[in-house]
Amino acid sequence: MNFKPFYPPVRTLMGPGPSDVHPRVLSAMARPTIGHLDPAFVSMMDEVKMMLQQAMLTSNPLTMPVSAPGSAGMETCFANLIEPGDKVVVCQNGVFGGRMKENVERMGGVPILISDDWGRAVDPDKVEAALRAHPGVKALAFVHAETSTGACSDVNTLTRLARHYDCLSIVDAVTSLGGIELRVDDWQIDAVYSGSQKCLSCPPGLSPVSFSERAVAAIKSRRSRIPSWFLDLTLVMGYWGSGAKRTYHHTAPVNTLYGLHEALVMLHEEGLEQAWRRHRHYHRALRAGLEAMGLRFVVPETERLPQLNAIHIPEGIDDVTVRGLLLQDYQLEIGAGLGVMAGKVWRIGLMGQACNRRNVLLCLAALEDVLSRVQARIERGGAIPAALVALGQAG
Numbered sequence: 001m002n003f004k005p006f007y008p009p010v011r012t013l014m015g016p017g018p019s020d021v022h023p024r025v026l027s028a029m030a031r032p033t034i035g036h037l038d039p040a041f042v043s044m045m046d047e048v049k050m051m052l053q054q055a056m057l058t059s060n061p062l063t064m065p066v067s068a069p070g071s072a073g074m075e076t077c078f079a080n081l082i083e084p085g086d087k088v089v090v091c092q093n094g095v096f097g098g099r100m101k102e103n104v105e106r107m108g109g110v111p112i113l114i115s116d117d118w119g120r121a122v123d124p125d126k127v128e129a130a131l132r133a134h135p136g137v138k139a140l141a142f143v144h145a146e147t148s149t150g151a152c153s154d155v156n157t158l159t160r161l162a163r164h165y166d167c168l169s170i171v172d173a174v175t176s177l178g179g180i181e182l183r184v185d186d187w188q189i190d191a192v193y194s195g196s197q198k199c200l201s202c203p204p205g206l207s208p209v210s211f212s213e214r215a216v217a218a219i220k221s222r223r224s225r226i227p228s229w230f231l232d233l234t235l236v237m238g239y240w241g242s243g244a245k246r247t248y249h250h251t252a253p254v255n256t257l258y259g260l261h262e263a264l265v266m267l268h269e270e271g272l273e274q275a276w277r278r279h280r281h282y283h284r285a286l287r288a289g290l291e292a293m294g295l296r297f298v299v300p301e302t303e304r305l306p307q308l309n310a311i312h313i314p315e316g317i318d319d320v321t322v323r324g325l326l327l328q329d330y331q332l333e334i335g336a337g338l339g340v341m342a343g344k345v346w347r348i349g350l351m352g353q354a355c356n357r358r359n360v361l362l363c364l365a366a367l368e369d370v371l372s373r374v375q376a377r378i379e380r381g382g383a384i385p386a387a388l389v390a391l392g393q394a395g
């Protein structure tokens with residue numbers, strides 16, 4: 001074998017993540033690697049922590065990126081907060097709620113599953129009924145932005161229920177952070193985890209997490225030892241803790257953290273609320289174009305995420321052929337359906353840097369061309385004009 005360097009093709013990433021990474025982030029990651037206990041690195045980490053607190057709208061001291069992808073952030077929450085025998089109300093309205101349930105079980109907890117239709121928000125009435133029926137629940141766990149379906153749940157209403165029934169809240173904000181309103185302190189979320197590669201537009205591999213004082217107290221008063229060494233926050237705190245003398249826990253992914261730092265600087269420059277507005281604005285334009293083509297959304301309008309647009313695949317059209325042509329002819333990636341939605345829906349991401357005017361128009365033009373070539377019954381010629389009208393309206 002004659003092995004050669006790998007040069008990836010240049011794609012436009014409009015799937016469920018990773019999203020397009022800005023050249024500024026890529027070039028930050030190419031800067032020299034230094035020691036992870038180097039004073040220069042430690043002060044950069046302090047900035048990462050401060051910028052994450054700002055992006056999550058929290059003053060929680062225990063806010064930091066876990067050195068692994070979003071799934072590890074999820075596991076960090078459950079490994080630290082859930083002990084054998086703990087009852088946890090878990091809401092499932094897509095793929096990721098199912099993974100939360102799996103996490104509860106693996107920690108020895110007892111999940112109480114609330115199921116909602118895929119493509120709908122979590123129903124707070126069902127959650128309240130479950131909390132009333134099961135006294136002594138330790139935590140309520142749910143997904144804010146369900147990336148498998150494009151549905152957005154009402155965090156504030158759900159965390160209010162958690163407090164009313166005196167249990168902790170664990171919130172998956174992997175796809176929401178940086179894309180839609182997320183207020184960790186105002187909404188009194190106890191444990192939240194996110195990911196670097198969705199609306200923050202970093203490469204994958206880091207999972208920002210944040211824990212409230214209530215959550216920290218629950219960790220400190222555990223009856224049993226945290227079952228994971230790597231994700232044990234009481235150990236990690238010694239490394240990330242503010243003012244604390246840094247001690248070696250694991251070697252931080254130095255260059256990936258440069259990337260997250262740069263992405264957070266860019267979010268700071270744009271402004272958090274402006275980033276939320278931008279996601280809404282381009283979503284409206286994409287929606288206008290898709291609907292003009294006659295494509296139908298999976299999620300009812302009031303429960304839709306702007307950053308993840310799930311649409312039904314038209315009758316008789318082959319999923320793999322269409323996505324293959326988009327990739328081959330337009331270098332454009334859109335997402336396939338997950339789980340029960342495989343082969344039935346497409347998921348078009350407008351996340352972070354990928355959420356812009358060029359991508360909305362590119363995606364609509366490319367889809368219209370490819371769908372026409374495979375003889376899908378769509379309306380032609382109306383998508384771009386409809387999107388342009390929406391783009392002309394103030395966000």
Ligand SMILES: *Cc1c(COP(=O)(O)O)cnc(C)c1O
Nearest residue numbers: 069070071096145147174175195
């Ligand atoms: C992507 C995603 C995850 C998992 O993140 P990874 O970085 O792939 O491990 C978890 N929850 C939601 C809602 C996601 O979209």
